[in-house]
Amino acid sequence: MNVEIISIGDELLDGSVQERNANFISNKLKKYNIIPHHISIVGDNIIKILNLIKTAKKRSDIIFITGGLGPTGDDITRNAVSKAFDIELEFHEDIKKRIEKRLREFHVDHTDNNNQQAMIPKGAKVLPNERGTAPGFIINKDNTTCICMPGVPDEMKPMFKKQVISFLDLANKEIYKEELFFKGIGEAQLEDKIYSSVKVPEDIYLSFVVKKTHILVKVNGKDKKLVQDTTDKIKDKLGQNIFKDLNLIETIYNIMKNNKLTLSTAESCTGGLLGNRITNLSGSSIYYLGGIVAYSNELKINMLNIDKEIIEIKGAVSSETAESMADNIKEITGSDYGIGITGIAGPTGGTKAKPVGLVYIGVSGKNETKVKEYQLKGKRKQIKYLSSEFALKDLKYLLYREGYHEKE
Numbered sequence: 001m002n003v004e005i006i007s008i009g010d011e012l013l014d015g016s017v018q019e020r021n022a023n024f025i026s027n028k029l030k031k032y033n034i035i036p037h038h039i040s041i042v043g044d045n046i047i048k049i050l051n052l053i054k055t056a057k058k059r060s061d062i063i064f065i066t067g068g069l070g071p072t073g074d075d076i077t078r079n080a081v082s083k084a085f086d087i088e089l090e091f092h093e094d095i096k097k098r099i100e101k102r103l104r105e106f107h108v109d110h111t112d113n114n115n116q117q118a119m120i121p122k123g124a125k126v127l128p129n130e131r132g133t134a135p136g137f138i139i140n141k142d143n144t145t146c147i148c149m150p151g152v153p154d155e156m157k158p159m160f161k162k163q164v165i166s167f168l169d170l171a172n173k174e175i176y177k178e179e180l181f182f183k184g185i186g187e188a189q190l191e192d193k194i195y196s197s198v199k200v201p202e203d204i205y206l207s208f209v210v211k212k213t214h215i216l217v218k219v220n221g222k223d224k225k226l227v228q229d230t231t232d233k234i235k236d237k238l239g240q241n242i243f244k245d246l247n248l249i250e251t252i253y254n255i256m257k258n259n260k261l262t263l264s265t266a267e268s269c270t271g272g273l274l275g276n277r278i279t280n281l282s283g284s285s286i287y288y289l290g291g292i293v294a295y296s297n298e299l300k301i302n303m304l305n306i307d308k309e310i311i312e313i314k315g316a317v318s319s320e321t322a323e324s325m326a327d328n329i330k331e332i333t334g335s336d337y338g339i340g341i342t343g344i345a346g347p348t349g350g351t352k353a354k355p356v357g358l359v360y361i362g363v364s365g366k367n368e369t370k371v372k373e374y375q376l377k378g379k380r381k382q383i384k385y386l387s388s389e390f391a392l393k394d395l396k397y398l399l400y401r402e403g404y405h406e407k408e
Contacts, residue, residue: 002060003029004038006052008067008077009151012041020153021066025160033175033205033220036064044074053084057144062168067151069134071113077148078119078137085141087121095126099133127163131155138167178219178231181243184376184386187215190241197237204230214243240372248392249281251406255399256287258407261336263395265291266304266329268316269343269359274388289333294325304328317342319360319371326362327369337398338364339391343374345383359387365398 005025011017022039029036038056042048049068056063068077082089095118100110117134120126127136129150136149136159147164149156165171182190187210194217200206204226209216219234221227235242245251256263265274275291278284292303297316300306306324314320325340343359350356357376362369372394376386399405 001034001062003034003036003062003064004040004056004060005036005064006056007041007151008044008049008065010043010074013043021151021156024153024157025064028160028165031175032170032173044068044076046076046080049076049080050083053080057084057142061144063144063146065146065148066156069117069136069148069150071117071133075116078121081139081146081148082121085121085139085146087123087139087141089119090122091115092118092120092126095120095135098128102133125167127159129155130158175220175222176224176227178227180217180219180231180234181246182215182217182238182241183213183243183389184374185215185241186377189377190215190217193238194234198230198233200230201226214246243393245396248389248396249277251396252392253281253284253287254406255396255404259404261404262287262289263337263339264289264329264333264335266325266338266340267291267293268295268300268325268341269345270341270384270387271295273384274339274341274391277388289335292329300325305332315354317344317354317358317360319373322360322362323369323371326364330364336366337395339395341387341391343383343387345380347380357383359383359390361387361391361394363391363394363398365402367402370394370398
């Protein structure tokens with residue numbers, strides 16, 4: 001289904017009024033997996049409006065038009081639509097009476113130019129306006145549906161939600177959707193990994209939206225079970241990069257506070273960023289005891305008590321070092337949980353065996369210590385931030401695993 005939106009009005013072009021109708025319509029259509037292929041703004045010029053509608057007829061099944069249905073001389077949408085579809089305008093006495101009644105409610109005198117709002121293309125379906133005087137209308141001709149609505153958002157929105165959606169029978173075309181939040185991977189790489197590891201059915205549509213802190217992947221389809229099955233397969237293959245919780249700092253705070261737990265951190269490649277992020281939240285001292293930033297091997301050995309042989313044999317960036325960092329900081333501070341982070345933030349320092357972005361994160365809990373390896377993408381600051389974010393995610397996972405959750 002090819003859909004486009006046309007917003008009409010000089011005020012939209014000269015900046016007097018911000019165009020919002022197209023955004024509203026697009027957002028509502030998205031629920032039904034309908035994305036407009038064109039959105040246009042045109043001024044109050046009959047020739048330009050007429051030419052645009054004629055072009056839209058050739059490329060679209062549905063045209064949404066907002067604006068230009070008022071009572072003044074520059075409100076010429078109905079005339080342009082009439083000419084574009086070669087349909088005569090006809091006067092509706094019942095619409096005139098509704099307009100007169102509405103104007104009386106507004107304590108406004110009826111004038112002759114209000115009557116042009118009662119001129120509707122012959123055979124069109126009239127859309128009553130519950131908020132204003134200008135009715136909308138729908139015409140079907142030449143394999144095209146043209147839906148015209150007022151330009152005032154407060155009048156257009158209820159008309160669209162209560163009348164247009166039902167006319168198009170969109171409620172019976174609802175699209176099911178699941179959302180997945182990814183971090184630590186680029187958009188192109190993510191798309192390639194999903195499609196190379198998961199067989200996505202033809203009836204399932206994936207959309208990728210790059211946010212400031214993450215990538216949102218929407219799994220859309222008409223079959224609810226198929227959407228869920230596809231989502232589960234993506235989770236199974238790329239679960240390490242999926243974040244269910246985008247407010248980890250607050251979640252960790254609540255879990256630790258409510259369960260009277262404590263935390264300490266040992267950081268290398270993040271340079272204290274994790275501790276900084278934790279303490280940015282007021283009240284964090286209730287659970288966060290502190291941390292050690294051991295950037296050099298000497299400090300790892302002398303302050304964190306890492307076995308010298310581990311550093312020499314396995315390397316400062318290794319699973320074994322991260323595990324020792326997490327265990328030892330917990331022992332040194334007497335905390336219930338400990339986190340250890342070591343990696344290569346770049347842009348220098350990487351090798352073929354241990355490239356830039358390689359990060360090991362260890363989380364030591366009451367019953368066990370878990371270590372994960374990550375290969376993160378991005379510049380130095382991004383890798384440092386993502387390392388702290390994955391550390392928080394891994395901490396939450398271990399807290400859940402050991403029976404600690406948020407309390408009501």
